[in-house]
Structure formats: C-alpha cells, structure tokens
Amino acid sequence: MSFQLIINLIIAVIWMFLNNAWTVSGLVSGYVIGLGILFLLRNFFPSRFYFIGVMAILKLIVIFLKELILSSFEVMGQIMQPKLNIQPGIFAMDIELKQEWEVTVLSCLITLTPGTLVVNVSPDNKTLYIHAMHLPDVEKAKRDIKNTFEKAIQGVSR
C-alpha cells in the first residue's frame, strides 16, 4: 500500500517536473494521472490497488462518528432517567487482529464510544477485556463490536 503511494507521489513530482509548474494544481493533476496509471497496472502489484485502502480508512471514520453519536444518545437517555436500571459488567472478547496498531485502534474506538471501555489487553494481544455500562446480552455486545469496528479495521489492513 505505501509502496504504491510512493510511486504515485513520484509520478506527481515527475509531472510537475515535465510541465515546469511547481504549483499545488500541478501536483494534484499529476497525482490524479498517477492514480489512473496505477489503476491500469493494479494487477502488477502483489497487494491490492491502494486507493481501496484509503476508502476503507474513510469508511472507518464514518462508522466511528455514527457509533459515537448513537451511543452518546443512549448514555444521555440513561442519565436522564430518575432510576438507574443498568447492569454493568466486564466481558472478554477474542479478536482476530494481528498487528499492534490494529489492536490499539480497536481499543481506542471501543473506549471512545460511550458505554464501553477497554480495561485490559491479554499478554498475547488475542483478548480484550471490556467494561460495559449496560450489558443485558453479552453475545449481542460482542456481535456489535465485531460487525462494526473489527470488520472495518480488517478492511483497512487486508
């Protein structure tokens, strides 16, 4: 992914060099032309066309913002109620992420969405221990995190 990005930037610089126009618009047009060239030769590289990875990162940001807003309203609703009827709990969740940055990003996303909080990571980076504010159904909470965040992170690093 980063190798293709470097090639694309080199093409953009060469484009500015050939036009002798060292401007932002020259850089952008060269970048778009390099993107087209890389798309034509995408089967030449061992990894996938890198712009799919960029789109996956944007999708991860959108999913995070959506979850943040939804779960914030949920927590607000809990605070407004006169009586607390929450069932807090800590559950262990096995994750299928390999690299350290993936584990870190997933933990940060879980912590930043209100209602859930990463308490600890197992020494082999395979299990997250998560504290949830309201936990009527453990399996449902696991499924939610797996279907949203973990899938989106796997889409970035695939």
Added chain:
Amino acid sequence: MKSNDVILQTATKVVLFIILAFSVFIFFNGHHEPGGGFIGGLMTASAIVLLMLAYDLEMVKRILPFDFKVVTAAGLLVAIGTGLGSFLFGVPFLSQTFDYFTFPVLGELELATALLFDIGVYLVVVGVTLTIIQTIGEDQ
C-alpha cells in the same frame, strides 16, 4: 503478572515524533514569537520521558547512547563560546547582532547570533532534565 502495555507503546511510537517536531518548531520560533531554547529543551526532554514511561530506561539508553552530563557541559561551552566570539569583532562580551541573508531555495532569512546562544540553553535544559530523571529512576 506483567500487564500488557501494547496500547501505550503503539501510541508512543506515533506521538513521540509529533512532540519532537513541535519542540524544534518552538525552538526556532523563539525570536519573534513565544518559544525559545528553554521551552524547546523541556519539550524534547518530555518526549524522551514519555519513551522512558512506555518502555524502560535500558531501551532509552540503547537508543540515545549519550551521557547527559556531557550534553549539559557541551551546552554551557556553546553558550560561553558565543559570548567569547564577540571579542573577535572588538565588541563587549555577549553582544549580539543579526542580518538578512538570501539563500538560493529558501529565500531571504534572518540569521541572529542569539540562536547560537539558544542552542546552548537548549542542550543544557535537555541534559539537566534527563540527568535528574535518569538518576532518580535508576535502581540502586
């Protein structure tokens, strides 16, 4: 059982370079805007302290194999040297001057001799801070 610091360590790998870049920016901004050698040196030292917190003292010693007492001495020598340099031009001790120079790529820059004195201050602050923290942090 040793706890798993994977989140702290991965965040440190990214944040460390941002802090160091910002400390260099603050250091060079000291002439016309808030900043300067002292706060730049403290910020560099704080970045290295973050590395010590996330990993351990031995790893920091392996990455930066300096004796920080020598860094302090070098900073003091630079500061004294800029003061003695004013005698070469027949002006009083620690006089400073500045002038505008035109470079081929960068354009016109203002170069001041106060920057050289600030480099000395920077080195002294980094050296003293890290000497104190390493001395306290080491096991007897």
